Every structure is written in structure tokens, then in C-alpha cells.
Amino acid sequence: MSSLSSLAEEQSCLGVIYGRLDELREQVRGRLAEARLRAGELFQRDATIYAYAERLAQYEAVEEGLCFGRLDLRDGGRLHIGRIGIHDTGEPLLVDWRAPAARPFYVATAISPFGVTVRRHIRTKGRTVVALDDEILDLDAASPGASIVGEAALIAALSANRTGRMRDIVETIQAEQDRVIRAEAGGVLVVQGGPGTGKTAVALHRAAYLLYTYREQLSARGVLIVGPNATFLRYISQVLPSLAETGVLLATMGDLYPGITARHAEAPEVTEIKGRAVMTGLLAAAVRDRQRVPAQPLEIEVDRNVLRLTAGDCEPARRRARDSGLPHNLARPIFVAGVLDVLAAQVADRIGDDPFWDDPLGEDDALTSPNLLGESDRADIRGDLAADPVVTAAIDSLWPVLTPAELLIDLYGVAGALESAASGLLPAAEAVLLRRAPGEDWAPADVPLLDEAAELLGEDNRAAHAAAVRERGRRLAYAQGVLDITAGSKAYELEDDDEAAIPNIADIMQADMLAEHLEEREFRTAAERAAADRNWVFGHVIVDEAQELSPMAWRLLMRRCPSRSMTVVGDLDQSGALGAPASWADVLSPYVADRWRLAELTVSYRTPAEIMDYTERALADADPPIVAPKPVRSTGVEPWEATGTLTALASCVAREIASVDDGRLAVIAPDGLVPALATALPALTTGPSPDLEDRAVLLTVAQAKGLEFDTVVVVDPARILTGSPRGANDLYVALTRPTRRLGVFTVKVDVDES
Ligand SMILES: Nc1ncnc2c1ncn2[C@@H]1O[C@H](COP(=O)(O)OP(=O)(O)OP(=O)(O)O)[C@@H](O)[C@H]1O
Numbered sequence: 001m002s003s004l005s006s007l008a009e010e011q012s013c014l015g016v017i018y019g020r021l022d023e024l025r026e027q028v029r030g031r032l033a034e035a036r037l038r039a040g041e042l043f044q045r046d047a048t049i050y051a052y053a054e055r056l057a058q059y060e061a062v063e064e065g066l067c068f069g070r071l072d073l074r075d076g077g078r079l080h081i082g083r084i085g086i087h088d089t090g091e092p093l094l095v096d097w098r099a100p101a102a103r104p105f106y107v108a109t110a111i112s113p114f115g116v117t118v119r120r121h122i123r124t125k126g127r128t129v130v131a132l133d134d135e136i137l138d139l140d141a142a143s144p145g146a147s148i149v150g151e152a153a154l155i156a157a158l159s160a161n162r163t164g165r166m167r168d169i170v171e172t173i174q175a176e177q178d179r180v181i182r183a184e185a186g187g188v189l190v191v192q193g194g195p196g197t198g199k200t201a202v203a204l205h206r207a208a209y210l211l212y213t214y215r216e217q218l219s220a221r222g223v224l225i226v227g228p229n230a231t232f233l234r235y236i237s238q239v240l241p242s243l244a245e246t247g248v249l250l251a252t253m254g255d256l257y258p259g260i261t262a263r264h265a266e267a268p269e270v271t272e273i274k275g276r277a278v279m280t281g282l283l284a285a286a287v288r289d290r291q292r293v294p295a296q297p298l299e300i301e302v303d304r305n306v307l308r309l310t311a312g313d314c315e316p317a318r319r320r321a322r323d324s325g326l327p328h329n330l331a332r333p334i335f336v337a338g339v340l341d342v343l344a345a346q347v348a349d350r351i352g353d354d355p356f357w358d359d360p361l362g363e364d365d366a367l368t369s370p371n372l373l374g375e376s377d378r379a380d381i382r383g384d385l386a387a388d389p390v391v392t393a394a395i396d397s398l399w400p401v402l403t404p405a406e407l408l409i410d411l412y413g414v415a416g417a418l419e420s421a422a423s424g425l426l427p428a429a430e431a432v433l434l435r436r437a438p439g440e441d442w443a444p445a446d447v448p449l450l451d452e453a454a455e456l457l458g459e460d461n462r463a464a465h466a467a468a469v470r471e472r473g474r475r476l477a478y479a480q481g482v483l484d485i486t487a488g489s490k491a492y493e494l495e496d497d498d499e500a501a502i503p504n505i506a507d508i509m510q511a512d513m514l515a516e517h518l519e520e521r522e523f524r525t526a527a528e529r530a531a532a533d534r535n536w537v538f539g540h541v542i543v544d545e546a547q548e549l550s551p552m553a554w555r556l557l558m559r560r561c562p563s564r565s566m567t568v569v570g571d572l573d574q575s576g577a578l579g580a581p582a583s584w585a586d587v588l589s590p591y592v593a594d595r596w597r598l599a600e601l602t603v604s605y606r607t608p609a610e611i612m613d614y615t616e617r618a619l620a621d622a623d624p625p626i627v628a629p630k631p632v633r634s635t636g637v638e639p640w641e642a643t644g645t646l647t648a649l650a651s652c653v654a655r656e657i658a659s660v661d662d663g664r665l666a667v668i669a670p671d672g673l674v675p676a677l678a679t680a681l682p683a684l685t686t687g688p689s690p691d692l693e694d695r696a697v698l699l700t701v702a703q704a705k706g707l708e709f710d711t712v713v714v715v716d717p718a719r720i721l722t723g724s725p726r727g728a729n730d731l732y733v734a735l736t737r738p739t740r741r742l743g744v745f746t747v748k749v750d751v752d753e754s
Pocket residue numbers: 154157158167168169172173174177193194195196197198199200201202571574605606705706707708
């Protein structure tokens with residue numbers, strides 16, 4: 001190691017890199033301030049200002065851990081690897097971890113060194129270098145089967161206290177993870193891996209990699225990451241900002257219908273039924289049930305005359321409307337036109353009747369037509385009828401305009417609606433479970449149904465389209481204004497390296513290009529633009545804990561991603577949902593047949609060997625058998641087991657909290673036991689969306705999915721195991737949450753003094 005740079009030498013390299021970062025920040029700050037001063041109100045919304053502000057935010061986000069690696073190359077070159085790329089007078093000081101040149105940092109081995117002689121992990125605290133870990137990629141020194149990259153840095157990262165927020169892994173990405181992160185963007189990639197194999201971490205880093213590599217294509221459309229619940233999204237929310245990436249929308253399924261945040265908790269059996277593919281047929285039937293013809297003749301009083309609509313009158317109109325193949329609301333005008341024809345004919349017959357048409361003495365009577373009204377009279381009658389509220393109400397009772405929410409509320413709440421729509425699709429005993437009290441909040445499983453209903457009903461979006469055309473015109477005019485001002489103020493622009501990265505927009509953009517850029521900017525400043533638009537199409541969709549999604553949820557996601565550029569991350573062995581898929585092929589074949597790729601992650605970074613062994617023993621009888629991933633480390637700390645009263649449990653938990661230092665602890669319990677434990681363990685934070693940054697939390701298994709803690713106490717494992725048809729999977733999830741210590745406690749309620 002004597003030829004390697006010393007700590008002090010590395011510190012001085014880091015000083016140069018941070019020095020350049022400071023310079024860049026100052027430059028951008030200066031230009032931002034100058035641009036704001038220069039151009040008054042119009043310019044304040046200009047794309048240049050946006051680019052500077054974005055750049056500054058990026059520079060601020062990478063302060064911690066800016067540079068974390070170095071590659072010494074066989075040709076004598078040397079590359080520092082970091083969170084972003086930094087240049088000085090054209091020379092690279094720091095290579096972005098996502099750039100192709102940085103790849104050997106993650107995948108080089110002694111056997112395939114990719115031209116690297118030494119890989120160095122640089123550990124820093126603030127701007128100070130605190131440790132260097134060097135790996136000499138020398139075939140003679142290679143140990144057979146060695147596959148861990150940067151072992152010391154990795155173990156340090158894995159052994160650190162948890163904070164309640166997930167951290168990025170950019171410094172220690174392993175080769176099998178790197179392959180997934182950098183896999184090409186097109187098509188569906190499934191990432192299957194056991195607990196703690198880094199699926200979530202990999203999914204987030206993949207989002208950052210794709211945005212870096214395909215920025216042009218992806219920044220306008222954005223990347224959607226779907227997670228299982230709001231607590232989980234908070235848990236992962238810091239990772240992308242720490243990688244200086246903001247163009248990603250994080251959402252749960254309950255967030256994916258604009259205007260609704262569906263959080264109502266409902267029985268698992270109800271969720272399972274709502275998720276079945278058969279619900280598409282049931283909803284279609286519910287829509288057809290709202291396209292009625294009158295069972296008894298419908299009497300409509302217009303101008304003191306009674307018009308009558310029979311089933312026979314309406315049937316042809318309904319058939320024509322249905323045969324059009326249009327969604328319900330868009331087919332309605334066809335039905336309305338048919339019914340108005342019928343009513344107008346009745347009025348015309350009444351008022352246009354010539355009482356003398358067959359009078360042999362009448363001179364001007366047409367021999368063949370008994371009616372005196374011409375075409376324009378009939379059109380007037382039709383128009384009057386169409387505007388008559390009584391007629392409209394009658395037509396509405398037969399073929400109403402419906403919103404998705406109205407359709408579902410009526411389906412769940414109006415007597416007989418469910419039974420009729422579910423006939424032949426669901427047994428009556430299951431259909432009845434879907435009943436919902438009026439005014440009850442939406443559950444996450446309602447969101448795919450609302451989305452499906454929106455497809456079946458259709459939206460009359462002519463007004464929205466006209467508004468979009470007007471908006472585009474406004475943007476163009478605005479963009480032209482920005483370009484005029486920019487061209488006028490060109491002399492003020494600074495000219496050096498960094499300015500080259502943000503050129504004067506008047507030089508490179510036409511007004512229409514800038515208008516488009518401004519459109520993208522709206523997305524970037526508010527990913528909610530995508531969230532607010534049901535028809536938004538994402539550039540790439542990443543689904544985490546994908547084994548939990550229902551067939552109906554997949555239909556929704558596929559609609560949001562017609563290009564099928566998707567990363568699907570999950571573990572079938574951890575699925576807790578009733579009706580969860582048996583294979584990824586079952587999930588994906590309806591959409592992409594067999595055109596999807598599978599990548600497997602096999603090493604568990606979270607769970608130490610002692611806890612993984614315990615878990616495998618506890619689940620030895622699971623059917624189908626659970627294949628646990630290989631743990632990357634062992635801690636020497638064996639899991640403990642105890643049995644006792646709630647009071648005894650409280651003292652065990654108190655002891656564990658005392659020993660967790662700055663870390664985090666979770667008690668994971670069967671759903672039914674949580675209320676009693678909340679009382680017995682008042683120091684624990686609990687509830688539907690507990691704050692994971694609190695020292696100790698009480699969670700159900702479903703809540704704990706995807707999370708991790710330094711210490712975990714699992715309560716009543718036997719009850720978790722037998723508590724649901726997927727009890728073995730649930731216990732697998734619960735036992736694999738700790739990074740260090742596991743306790744397993746069985747409560748003996750009968751001897752509890754409370
Ligand atoms: N290469 C790595 N370097 C450092 N830490 C890592 C690495 N890979 C994974 N980890 C850490 O291991 C832990 C587990 O990762 P993650 O939550 O992504 O796993 P998972 O496969 O999604 O687990 P689960 O299936 O239980 O949800 C996290 O703390 C993560 O930061």
C-alpha cells in the first residue's frame with residue numbers, strides 16, 4: 001500500500017473538488033440574482049432562471065459525501081467518483097456515479113478488472129476524509145469466490161444506526177445490483193429478491209440512473225415510483241433528493257386517482273374481491289344497468305301535454321348508442337338523439353295534425369301527408385324538447401351522465417345494484433361484501449375501480465382540449481417574449497465553462513422549443529401535474545413491493561405506461577395479500593406475454609446470518625418452502641426468545657429500547673393484538689401512519705413491510721403464522737426487519753395480571 005496516496009493527499013484532492021463546488025455555487029448564485037434583477041416580472045419565470053435554480057439545488061444536495069471513491073487505472077489515469085460530475089477548465093475533477101466511466105467502481109473484480117488496478121472507497125465526515133479502504137485488483141491477491149465490492153465501506157454502512165429514513169447506497173452498490181440499476185430502460189424488468197437484498201434501494205437508484213442517462217426522453221414525462229403505503233413513501237423520500245434528483249413522483253395506489261387520497265382501511269376479503277380481474281366485467285355490467293329503457297311507459301308532461309316513452313320506443317336508441325362502442329357518457333348523445341326523435345314525433349303528430357286532411361272538399365290538402373309541419377318546425381320542436389328540464393330529467397333517469405365516483409357510490413349503496421351487476425360474476429355472498437355505507441371514505445382498492453369506471457364512462461374533454469390549445473398559444477407568446485428579452489440582454493452573460501453548460505437560450509432555442517421546455521418545467525416544479533391528470537403517461541414506472549398489487553391495480557398502472565418501460569420490484573415469498581400472484585408470469589402475461597426480463601438479487605444486506613438462520617428454522621415447514629437470501633455479514637448476536645405476560649413484554653421492550661442507542665426499534669405484532677399492546681407499551685408510537693423517526697414504534701406486519709430497524713421484537717409469531725392464509729409469508733416479513741437484534745416474545749394472556 002506504500003505507493004497509494006495517503007489520507008492527507010486524499011484530503012487535498014477533496015479540498016480541490018469542494019473548492020470547485022463552492023466556486024460553481026457562487027457563480028450560479030450570482031447569475032441567478034443577476035437574472036432576477038435584470039428582467040422584471042416576465043423574466044422571473046424564464047427558463048434560464050429555472051435552470052440556475054435547479055442547478056443550485058443540485059449543488060446544495062450533494063454536499064454530504066460528494067466524493068466517495070477513486071479508481072486508479074492501469075494506464076496511469078485516476079478518476080474520482082462522486083454524486084455529480086464536476087469539471088474545471090474542461091478537465092474532469094469528479095465523475096458522476098452514473099456515467100459509464102464510473103461503472104468499474106461497482107463491477108471491477110480481480111478477475112475482470114476493467115482496466116482498474118486499485119479501487120478506493122473514501123469515507124468522509126463533512127468535508128474531512130476519515131478513512132480510506134483500498135482494494136488492489138490483483139489476480140494473485142484475489143480470493144476465489146470473493147464477490148463483495150468495498151467490503152469495509154459496505155459493512156460500515158450496514159452496521160450504522162438506522163434513522164427512520166432510508167439512505168442512499170451510492171457509495172457501496174454491489175455488482176448484481178449495478179446490473180439492475182443500469183439495465184436498459186425499455187420493456188418490463190422484474191427484480192425478484194428476498195428480504196434485505198436491496199430491491200428498494202436498487203429501484204430508487206435505477207430511477208436516478210434512468211433520469212441521468214435518458215434525461216431528454218424522461219424529464220418531460222417523468223418517472224413514477226409506486227410504493228405500498230404512505231409510511232413507506234416517507235421512509236424512502238430522502239433517497240432521490242440526496243442523489244440530486246427531483247423529477248420523480250412517489251405515490252401509493254391510493255394516490256393514483258386525481259382528487260382522491262384513498263386511505264380507508266377495509267377487510268382483507270373486501271380488498272381481495274375488489275382487486276379481482278372479474279371486476280372489469282362487473283363494472284361494465286354496472287354501467288349497462290345504468291342504460292335503461294322504461295319498464296312501464298314513462299309519462300312526460302310537456303306544455304300540459306303528456307308524452308309517453310315505452311321500452312319499444314327507447315330500445316332502438318339504446319341499441320344504436322351501445323353499438324357505437326363509445327364509452328357511456330360519449331354514447332349518451334346518440335341515445336338522447338333517438339329519444340328526442342321519438343318525443344318530437346309525438347309532439348308533431350299532436351300539433352301538426354291536419355283535421356281536414358281526408359276532407360274531400362278541402363282544396364290544398366296533401367293527399368299523402370296527414371301532418372302540416374315541415375322539417376324546420378320539427379327541428380324547432382326537437383330543440384324545445386332538448387332544452388326542457390322535464391324531458392332532460394326523464395332522459396337522465398334512463399341514461400344519466402355519470403362520474404366514476406357516482407357509478408361506484410350507487411353500485412355499492414343502491415339496493416339491488418350490486419346483485420344485478422355481479423350476477424354470474426361473483427357469488428351473492430361475496431357481492432354483498434362490497435356494500436359500503438353512504439359517505440364512507442375511499443379505500444386504496446377503490447382507486448383501480450374508479451380508474452376502470454373512468455375508462456368505461458369516458459370524459460367529455462372537448463372543453464379541456466380547447467383550454468389546452470389556448471394554453472399552448474399563451475406559452476408560445478410568452479416564450480417569444482422571453483427570447484426577445486434574452487437576446488436584448490445577451491451582453492450581460494458571463495462567459496466561461498459553466499456558462500457553456502447553460503448557454504444563452506436565445507442562441508439555441510426557437511420559441512416553440514422554449515414553450516415545450518417551460519411545459520416540462522411545470523412538471524419538474526410540481527410532479528403533482530402528473531398526479532392531477534388521470535391520463536398522464538409516464539416515461540418509466542417503477543413498482544415496489546409489486547407482489548402486493550391486484551390484477552385491477554396492474555390494469556391501472558399499465559394504462560399509465562403504454563410504452564411498458566417498467567421496473568417491477570418484489571418478492572413473491574413476502575406477499576401478504578389474499579389473492580397474491582403465484583408467479584410474475586401470471587401478473588405480466590396479460591400485458592406483455594412473455595416479453596419481460598427477470599433479474600434476481602440473492603444477497604441479503606440487511607439481515608445478519610444469525611437472524612436469517614433463526615428465520616429459516618422458524619419457517620422450515622412453510623409450504624411452498626421459503627428460499628432465504630444469503631446474508632452478507634454476521635454479528636455474533638443470537639436472537640432471543642421469551643414467553644410471559646404483557647408486563648414482562650413491557651420490561652423486555654424497555655430493556656431493548658435502552659440498548660438501541662441512537663438507533664430505532666419496532667415491535668411487530670398480529671393485527672388483533674395491537675390495541676392491547678398500544679395500551680401496555682405506551683412509550684411506542686403507533687397508529688395508521690406512525691412517524692418512523694421516533695425511537696420506538698408498534699406496527700402490524702403489513703405496516704412493517706419494506707421497513708427496517710436496528711432492533712425488532714416480534715410478538716406472538718405463532719399467531720402471525722396461523723392468522724392468515726399467507727401467515728408464513730407474514731412471519732417471514734416480520735422476522736427479517738432487524739439489522740442487528742431480534743427478540744421473539746409469546747404473550748401468555750391468561751396469566752397476565754392486567
Ligand atoms: N449495496 C449496498 N450498500 C449498502 N447498503 C445496502 C446495499 N444494498 C442494500 N443495502 C441496505 O440494505 C437494506 C435493505 O435494503 P432494501 O430495503 O432496499 O431491501 P429490500 O430488498 O427492498 O427489502 P424488503 O424485501 O425487506 O423490502 C437497506 O438498509 C439498504 O440501504
